[in-house]
Amino acid sequence: MTQSITFTQDEIQNWLIxxxxxxxxxxxxxxxxxxxxxxxDLDSSQALILLGRLEKWLGREFNPVLIFNYPSVDQLAQRLVQDS
Structure with a gap:
């Protein structure tokens, strides 16, 4: 199992940006x-690629709908910090 790494909201936002x-x-x-x-113009395949990279970077797995339920850099970063 991959070890989860904790990042701040700003670090996650900067990575996403x-x-x-x-x-x-x-x-x-x-x-x-x-x-x-x-x-x-981030289509669903690009969003899933981004989510895959995010999983590797954070060392966690996410439900693919996460990026659609939190559809901005700010919302997604806030949600990811809550999960850590």
Whole structure:
């Protein structure tokens, strides 16, 4: 079993911002943490890839609907910190 690592909400937000910016070929400063992922044209396959990377980074497994139930960087980071 993989050891879970604890991160702060800011660390998770920054990681998500960097991943989104890279995937969408944007500057990290252009990512609004309150903007829904849908507004960045992040389709379901890209969302699942992002979630897979997040699982590896945090050392935890998530239900795939998590990213759809918490559809912004801020909401997702808040939820992940609550789970840690």
């Amino acid at each position: 960097d991943q989104l910016a890279e995937r969408l070929e944007m500057e990290p400063a252009d990512i609004d943490i309150n903007e829904p992922f849908d507004n960045y």
